Amino acid sequence: AQSVTQLDSQVPVFEEAPVELRCNYSSSVSVYLFWYVQYPNQGLQLLLKYLSGSTLVKGINGFEAEFNKSQTSFHLRKPSVHISDTAEYFCAVSNPSGNTPLVFGKGTRLSVIA
Amino acid sequence: DGGITQSPKYLFRKEGQNVTLSCEQNLNHDAMYWYRQDPGQGLRLIYYSQIVNDFQKGDIAEGYSVSREKKESFPLTVTSAQKNPTAFYLCASSIPRTGNTIYFGEGSWLTVV
Numbered sequence: 001a002q003s004v005t006q007l008d009s010q011v012p013v014f015e016e017a018p019v020e021l022r023c024n025y026s027s028s029v030s031v032y033l034f035w036y037v038q039y040p041n042q043g044l045q046l047l048l049k050y051l052s053g054s055t056l057v058k059g060i061n062g063f064e065a066e067f068n069k070s071q072t073s074f075h076l077r078k079p080s081v082h083i084s085d086t087a088e089y090f091c092a093v094s095n096p097s098g099n100t101p102l103v104f105g106k107g108t109r110l111s112v113i114a
Numbered sequence: 115d116g117g118i119t120q121s122p123k124y125l126f127r128k129e130g131q132n133v134t135l136s137c138e139q140n141l142n143h144d145a146m147y148w149y150r151q152d153p154g155q156g157l158r159l160i161y162y163s164q165i166v167n168d169f170q171k172g173d174i175a176e177g178y179s180v181s182r183e184k185k186e187s188f189p190l191t192v193t194s195a196q197k198n199p200t201a202f203y204l205c206a207s208s209i210p211r212t213g214n215t216i217y218f219g220e221g222s223w224l225t226v227v
Contacts, residue, residue, distance in 0.1 A: 009154065034215070043118075043204055043218035044157075090156065101147055101172070102216055106156035 002027040002093050006105035013081055014113050021076040021108045023091035033074040034092040034102065035065055044090060050074065051096075061085070086112045117141065118219035120205050125224050127192070127199070135190045135222045137205035144209055146188035147216065150174060151202040160203075163188055192224060200226045 007022040025031060032051050036044040048059025055067040065076045074091060088109050092102040118139045127133045139146065145164045149157040159172030163182040177196025182188055188207075192199045202223055208216040 036218075041221070041223075043120075043220045044206075046215060046217070049215060101159055101162050104149075104157040106154065 002031065002095065002100075002103050004091050004093050004103055004105035006089075006091055006108050008108050009106070010109045010111065012111045012113060015083055016080050018079050019077065019081050019085075019110065021089050021091075021110065023074045023076065023105060025072050025074065025091075025093045027072075027093060027095070029095050032094045032096060033065075033067060034094075035059065035063070035074070035076050036090045036092065036104075037061075038088045038090065038107075040087075047076070047089070081110070081112050083112050083114060085110060118205055118207055118217060120203075120219035120222050123220070123222060125222060126227050127224060129226055130194045132191055132193050133199075133224065135192070135203055135205075135224070137188045137190065137219060138186055139188075139205075139207045139219075140186060141207055141217065142185070143207035143217075144185070145207060145216075146182065147206040147208075148172075148178070148180065148188070148190045149204045149206065151204060151221075157204065160190065199224055 003026045005024045013019045034049045035047040037047050038044045047063050048057045050057045050067045058064045063078050088107045090107050091105040094102045121136045147162040148160040158174050160178050161180040163169035179191045202221050204221045205219040206216040
């Protein structure tokens with residue numbers, strides 16, 4: 001079975017500072033990894049995904065994530081955050097067969113402070 | 115525009131009543147999903163369907179039922195057997211075997227009064 005652990009439930013950060021949201025996964029097989037963002041009272045929007053190839057993945061809104069197989073991690077980073085980045089961020093994992101639904105972490109609430 | 119439409123956005127239900135949440139997609143996706151979201155618990159899978167006329171239970175299926183009579187539609191019924199139904203419900207869809215990237219609707223708030 002696969003699982004995802006998001007190590008921080010809340011991350012406060014000042015505007016224009018860098019941020020890293022941490023995600024670790026557990027799986028006995030190869031994986032696909034995803035980050036989604038949820039703004040208040042809305043559905044989830046895909047930020048980026050790792051399927052194969054380069055371990056550094058770039059997404060929308062200036063976010064990027066790095067797949068580290070040895071550490072089973074997929075941390076999300078942004079060099080300079082904006083107030084508009086305040087949202088909840090979810091890490092998710094699936095297996096390449098595509099036959100099972102994504103498994104989500106419990107989310108990290110990013111609060112950007114002016 | 116293509117997308118996933120959930121309705122209603124807000125719904126109030128009296129205890130003991132069944133209620134059905136609608137989910138329609140025009141993305142031509144094969145698979146559809148229902149997730150429940152509670153504060154601090156992330157997303158939990160209720161039911162999913164990978165093909166018409168077939169569906170599987172997720173982690174928290176008790177007290178819920180679904181149908182998949184058409185590719186575009188995957189309604190969720192919250193029955194009176196669901197002990198704590200107040201939550202935010204998210205419908206999603208995907209094309210399996212393409213990284214299984216899933217796309218979400220805007221969600222429906224259900225409150226039991």
